[in-house]
Amino acid sequence: MKPENRHIEPLLWSLFGAGGMTIAFLVPAVILVVGILMPMGLLPAEALSYERMSAFFLDSWIGKLSAIALLVPGYWGCIHRVYHGMHDLQIHTNEKVKLGCYGSVLVLSIVTVMLVLFG
Amino acid sequence: MSEKTIKLEILRYNPEVDQEPNFGTFEIPYNEAWSLLDALEYIKDELDSSLTYRWSCRMAVCGSCGMVVNGRPQLGCETFLRDSYPNTIRVEPLANFPIEKDLVVDASTFIEKLEAVKPYIIDAVDAMEAEPARKIIPTTKTSLGTFKQTPKEMGLFKQFSMCINCMLCYSACPQMGLNPMFTGPAALAIGHRYNLDSRDHGTDQRTEVIQDKNGVWSCTFVGYCSEVCPKNVDPAAAINQNKAQGAQDWALSFLMPRKGEK
Numbered sequence: 001m002k003p004e005n006r007h008i009e010p011l012l013w014s015l016f017g018a019g020g021m022t023i024a025f026l027v028p029a030v031i032l033v034v035g036i037l038m039p040m041g042l043l044p045a046e047a048l049s050y051e052r053m054s055a056f057f058l059d060s061w062i063g064k065l066s067a068i069a070l071l072v073p074g075y076w077g078c079i080h081r082v083y084h085g086m087h088d089l090q091i092h093t094n095e096k097v098k099l100g101c102y103g104s105v106l107v108l109s110i111v112t113v114m115l116v117l118f119g
Numbered sequence: 120m121s122e123k124t125i126k127l128e129i130l131r132y133n134p135e136v137d138q139e140p141n142f143g144t145f146e147i148p149y150n151e152a153w154s155l156l157d158a159l160e161y162i163k164d165e166l167d168s169s170l171t172y173r174w175s176c177r178m179a180v181c182g183s184c185g186m187v188v189n190g191r192p193q194l195g196c197e198t199f200l201r202d203s204y205p206n207t208i209r210v211e212p213l214a215n216f217p218i219e220k221d222l223v224v225d226a227s228t229f230i231e232k233l234e235a236v237k238p239y240i241i242d243a244v245d246a247m248e249a250e251p252a253r254k255i256i257p258t259t260k261t262s263l264g265t266f267k268q269t270p271k272e273m274g275l276f277k278q279f280s281m282c283i284n285c286m287l288c289y290s291a292c293p294q295m296g297l298n299p300m301f302t303g304p305a306a307l308a309i310g311h312r313y314n315l316d317s318r319d320h321g322t323d324q325r326t327e328v329i330q331d332k333n334g335v336w337s338c339t340f341v342g343y344c345s346e347v348c349p350k351n352v353d354p355a356a357a358i359n360q361n362k363a364q365g366a367q368d369w370a371l372s373f374l375m376p377r378k379g380e381k
Contacts, residue, residue: 001330002327009332010330011366013366088293
């Protein structure tokens with residue numbers, strides 16, 4: 001590609017793909033645990049207690065990295081879907097809306113990483 | 120016994136007379152062996168000789184008789200009256216193209232897009248002429264002077280080479296309607312077909328068109344193109360393979376900044 005013809009769409013699409021992947025893995029597991037196993041009493045009540053969850057996701061390095069890996073790509077997947085979904089629904093936007101969409105997700109991503117790592 | 124009949128509503132437009140297209144209704148004898156194309160021929164021969172439509176081979180090879188049947192892009196020769204009988208069949212020209220007359224559309228934008236992806240093998244000699252600075256290793260020839268291509272190498276692109284340019288995918292694609300500049304499913308699949316060919320050296324010459332914002336990146340993977348394709352080309356897959364390649368090249372362009380500057 002000539003430099004003047006380059007555009008950022010490949011990056012946004014890669015993040016969208018990564019997000020779609022993490023959501024596809026995460027959501028069925030969450031439904032299984034929170035929607036089926038817990039209500040049926042197949043898991044001990046304290047399995048999802050705040051202390052236990054925060055000890056894993058906020059205090060261990062594996063937990064912190066998985067929290068970031070599970071959350072951040074999902075943001076990009078969702079906003080990409082919303083932005084292109086607007087186009088499909090014939091709501092035509094402009095560069096400012098695009099910047100607002102992806103910009104706010106960039107801010108959200110940075111905030112998530114900061115909170116998980118240093119919060 | 121009264122003869123069975125079937126009704127057809129056909130979008131008619133004569134640019135010399137009509138302000139806008141209007142449906143015309145025809146009632147014809149029902150024959151369960153008839154294709155829609157047979158029915159159109161009956162109408163043209165017996166009822167209204169001004170009915171205009173494209174056709175040639177009658178057997179889903181030439182790609183001429185694409186039309187919208189009951190809202191779905193289909194080949195007239197592959198659509199049978201018995202699939203709709205006793206209901207009326209509604210026939211319109213392909214969507215996303217200007218109508219020339221009745222069921223005939225102006226396909227010139229498609230032809231331009233098809234030409235833009237260079238739908239032919241660019242051999243090493245041509246590739247070196249186009250880009251003298253690039254080092255090109257020619258495909259090895261056999262002693263007979265022919266190229267050797269293994270079934271595995273052909274398997275990479277064979278599916279994408281089945282396209283008959285019928286433009287059903289352009290009619291099906293919602294992005295075509297939203298962005299007429301979009302290169303579109305068939306042209307992108309055909310460009311991909313040559314990029315995947317072991318005899319071809321033209322990938323770099325097609326990149327500007329295929330990886331452009333109006334190239335594969337205008338697609339939102341609705342996938343209807345692949346559903347309506349009469350030849351199972353699966354243009355949506357071709358487009359997504361190019362997105363994956365483009366994303367990789369995009370990342371690499373930072374590690375090797377001069378890769379793209381030629």
